[in-house]
Amino acid sequence: MTRPLLELRQVWVPGRDRPRLDGISLAVHPGERVALLGPSGAGKSTLLAVANGLLSVPQGQVLWRGEPPAHSRRARRLQQRRIGTLWQDLRLIEELSVQQNLNAGRLASWGWPQALLNLLLPRESNACAAILRRLDLDAELLGVPVAALSGGQRQRVALGRLLRQEPDLLLADEPLASLDPRLASELLALVLREGAAPRALLLSLHRPDLLAGFDRAIGLREGTLQFDLPAGALQARDLQTLYAGCAPLATQP
Numbered sequence: 001m002t003r004p005l006l007e008l009r010q011v012w013v014p015g016r017d018r019p020r021l022d023g024i025s026l027a028v029h030p031g032e033r034v035a036l037l038g039p040s041g042a043g044k045s046t047l048l049a050v051a052n053g054l055l056s057v058p059q060g061q062v063l064w065r066g067e068p069p070a071h072s073r074r075a076r077r078l079q080q081r082r083i084g085t086l087w088q089d090l091r092l093i094e095e096l097s098v099q100q101n102l103n104a105g106r107l108a109s110w111g112w113p114q115a116l117l118n119l120l121l122p123r124e125s126n127a128c129a130a131i132l133r134r135l136d137l138d139a140e141l142l143g144v145p146v147a148a149l150s151g152g153q154r155q156r157v158a159l160g161r162l163l164r165q166e167p168d169l170l171l172a173d174e175p176l177a178s179l180d181p182r183l184a185s186e187l188l189a190l191v192l193r194e195g196a197a198p199r200a201l202l203l204s205l206h207r208p209d210l211l212a213g214f215d216r217a218i219g220l221r222e223g224t225l226q227f228d229l230p231a232g233a234l235q236a237r238d239l240q241t242l243y244a245g246c247a248p249l250a251t252q253p
Helices: 044-051 073-081 098-110 112-120 125-134 139-143 151-165 181-194 236-242
Strands: 006-013 021-028 033-037 059-064 083-086 169-173 200-205 216-221 224-230
Touching: 006 044, 021 044, 021 224, 033 044, 044 169, 044 200, 073 083, 073 098, 083 151, 098 112, 098 125, 098 139, 098 151, 125 139, 125 151, 151 181, 169 181, 181 200, 216 236, 224 236
Parallel strands: 033 200, 033 216, 083 169, 169 200
Antiparallel strands: 006 021, 006 059, 216 224
């Protein structure tokens, strides 16, 4: 198998009453689409924060393409640029145009002078229009403020910003949690498509019934790894153990 894009080795992160992550080891390889399952408070968001470099670990190792985090600021920025995150709250800038928000994905590559220029005169219109077409949005939206978009359009613009970053690994933190079934299905299909080889995808889910299209399923509970299985090998008893004592599992409406 190819060298992992991301590897965690015995990662431990402290918490108030118990570790947020307790001895987690896993690897994500190019081309893999991995679902991260578990009840609220299981450690899914913490694991993603470790994966994208926002949270350092006091114990264990986090490796990117077999290498530890870079030491210099520039090298670390270039390393982190290869990892992109789709946040549940989207983190779009409402007052700016769609094109300016899309170009926010290029900030790590451009640097501040070009980023400031983008605020005055949005750049690379053709590249931004191509991203919108990939996401089934009209290029005429480029000049529209994000505040004027529908919820579904905002979700796609947030994904488009991520694609402008051109990451090798896509991370997504509960991106479907607040969406109705139709929008959730549409966004998941887009994320699965864009997370295919040569990229990889690690996406946290509350909905085990949406596992179709994923290659692997990882289960977290109270900061510990419960299973790491091919998605097709996951059994009902695995999910019952994972969610034991929690709210009933969501089902497809």
